[in-house]
Amino acid sequence: MCGVVGVWNNAGGERGQSPLREVDPTDAARVSFFSLYALQHRGQESAGIAATDGRDLRVVRRMGLVGQVFAEPDLLALGGRAAMGHTRYSTTGSSRIENAQPMVVRDEALGELAIGHNGNCINARDVRAQLETEGVEFQTSSDTEVIAKAIVAAPGATWDAKLVHALPTLSGAWSLVILTPRALYAIRDPFGVRPLVVGRKGASLMVASETSALDTVGAEFVRDVLPGEILRIDDAGLTPVADMAADRTGLCVFEHVYLASASSELGGHSVYATRERMGEILAEERPADADVVIPVPDSAIPAAVGYARKSGIPFREGLIKNRYIGRTFIQPSQELRQHSVALKYNALRDVLNGKRVVVVDDSIVRGSTGGPIVQLLRKNGATEVHMRICSPPIRHQCFFGVDMARRDELIASKMEIEGIRSHIGADTLGYLSLDGMIRATGATRKDLCTACFTGDYLVPVQLELTKESLERQRAEGSLQRQSSRSR
Numbered sequence: 174m175c176g177v178v179g180v181w182n183n184a185g186g187e188r189g190q191s192p193l194r195e196v197d198p199t200d201a202a203r204v205s206f207f208s209l210y211a212l213q214h215r216g217q218e219s220a221g222i223a224a225t226d227g228r229d230l231r232v233v234r235r236m237g238l239v240g241q242v243f244a245e246p247d248l249l250a251l252g253g254r255a256a257m258g259h260t261r262y263s264t265t266g267s268s269r270i271e272n273a274q275p276m277v278v279r280d281e282a283l284g285e286l287a288i289g290h291n292g293n294c295i296n297a298r299d300v301r302a303q304l305e306t307e308g309v310e311f312q313t314s315s316d317t318e319v320i321a322k323a324i325v326a327a328p329g330a331t332w333d334a335k336l337v338h339a340l341p342t343l344s345g346a347w348s349l350v351i352l353t354p355r356a357l358y359a360i361r362d363p364f365g366v367r368p369l370v371v372g373r374k375g376a377s378l379m380v381a382s383e384t385s386a387l388d389t390v391g392a393e394f395v396r397d398v399l400p401g402e403i404l405r406i407d408d409a410g411l412t413p414v415a416d417m418a419a420d421r422t423g424l425c426v427f428e429h430v431y432l433a434s435a436s437s438e439l440g441g442h443s444v445y446a447t448r449e450r451m452g453e454i455l456a457e458e459r460p461a462d463a464d465v466v467i468p469v470p471d472s473a474i475p476a477a478v479g480y481a482r483k484s485g486i487p488f489r490e491g492l493i494k495n496r497y498i499g500r501t502f503i504q505p506s507q508e509l510r511q512h513s514v515a516l517k518y519n520a521l522r523d524v525l526n527g528k529r530v531v532v533v534d535d536s537i538v539r540g541s542t543g544g545p546i547v548q549l550l551r552k553n554g555a556t557e558v559h560m561r562i563c564s565p566p567i568r569h570q571c572f573f574g575v576d577m578a579r580r581d582e583l584i585a586s587k588m589e590i591e592g593i594r595s596h597i598g599a600d601t602l603g604y605l606s607l608d609g610m611i612r613a614t615g616a617t618r619k620d621l622c623t624a625c626f627t628g629d630y631l632v633p634v635q636l637e638l639t640k641e642s643l644e645r646q647r648a649e650g651s652l653q654r655q656s657s658r659s660r
């Protein structure tokens with residue numbers, strides 16, 4: 174997961190009538206900044222913006238949250254008629270500044286190109302190895318650099334031509350936003366695993382991972398970038414350059430469950446309403462005799478609302494989340510880390526005391542938060558705790574851009590539901606069925622990637638692929654170089 178945005182202010186629009194006047198009359202970087210803010214939930218490790226006034230690219234990228242990365246002088250220096258931004262959640266390649274995006278590459282004839290990527294290119298190792306035999310050098314462990322350099326190395330006299338050549342060689346998930354001094358591109362992989370939308374505000378066009386980023390800057394939704402579409406955005410407007418669509422689509426169902434903001438729409442459906450329906454279906458499938466329904470905030474709030482409505486059990490908030498905690502780069506001590514649930518949530522004794530509690534969460538991944546949450550509820554007087562999960566057991570690793578853990582770390586790949594229940598110490602545990610989850614999204618199983626629940630991957634995957642694999646490959650490469658030198 175990651176968030177990407179792009180802004181193109183049409184040169185034809187007169188300055189004085191700039192559609193972005195309310196935000197800032199000339200500043201594409203500032204619009205990118207505010208829309209990245211709206212995508213902060215998609216990645217908290219680093220953020221960056223590239224901007225252009227039609228000649229060169231200027232880039233600012235640092236570790237940290239969007240609000241920590243950019244200060245006023247950065248936005249003034251970036252300025253620009255067009256810009257793009259990225260907020261990173263590390264999937265391939267670890268959390269380091271060299272892996273921060275946008276990444277800038279250069280072609281001798283065509284000049285610079287900045288790229289921001291949401292997803293995971295699963296054949297990056299092979300593509301990289303091939304490019305290395307052609308003499309291409311790599312500086313980072315990120316799959317985004319592989320995508321960028323594959324584009325530069327592809328044949329073609331224009332960026333359009335290079336994109337059309339390079340992208341079909343890549344497998345996996347890639348929603349890309351690309352900026353050159355001449356054009357902005359919005360691109361989705363052939364299955365459309367990660368979302369990407371186009372918006373408009375007056376004569377300005379925007380792209381963003383989610384519609385919530387359009388709302389934040391007052392742009393209106395135009396359409397989804399289609400699976401497999403290469404869309405060029407410049408003063409001529411929107412130009413589809415190529416259609417690489419696969420014979421099926423595969424939007425990640427976990428976007429509906431957890432990843433996307435509840436305030437976004439996915440494929441025309443409100444994420445909030447989908448999550449409420451998941452809760453309603455869960456109440457039908459896994460009822461409980463209880464006095465109160467509470468969510469694990471924030472992600473499970475709509476699902477708990479739906480569960481309460483369908484079951485007739487009152488909805489209350491029983492846990493308050495500290496909204497400022499986020500992901501911090503200051504590592505807590507080992508003792509504090511073991512109490513991360515205590516750092517994150519405070520319980521409301523008045524709500525819980527003497528009550529039989531249904532606690533709704535969106536998913537169980539490693540199974541490490543469930544136990545401490547059940548304990549916290551009991552400590553605050555809950556007499557029974559019925560855990561309800563708004564998705565099926567996660568049994569399979571994600572290769573398409575969610576850092577969910579290796580298969581052996583997924584609790585449901587090792588234990589049956591009764592084992593998980595006893596591990597977290599709940600009185601009962603109930604998961605939403607696969608069919609119920611899919612029904613709630615309004616889509617069908619063949620429109621969605623459900624691999625983390627079903628093991629049905631969109632394309633064959635190498636099961637040993639891990640986040641650090643490109644780094645290992647790089648280390649092995651340098652070892653080989655050293656040993657051949659010493660020989």
Ligand code: 5GP
Nearest residue numbers: 431472534535536537538539540541542543
């Ligand atoms: P677990 O303790 O089972 O590993 O995590 C479950 C909790 O993590 C749930 O409350 C869910 O909302 C949240 N969660 C699910 N997927 C992700 C993810 O990809 N990243 C993060 N940071 N949290 C997640």
Ligand code: MG
Nearest residue numbers: 469470471472
């Ligand atoms: Mg959660």
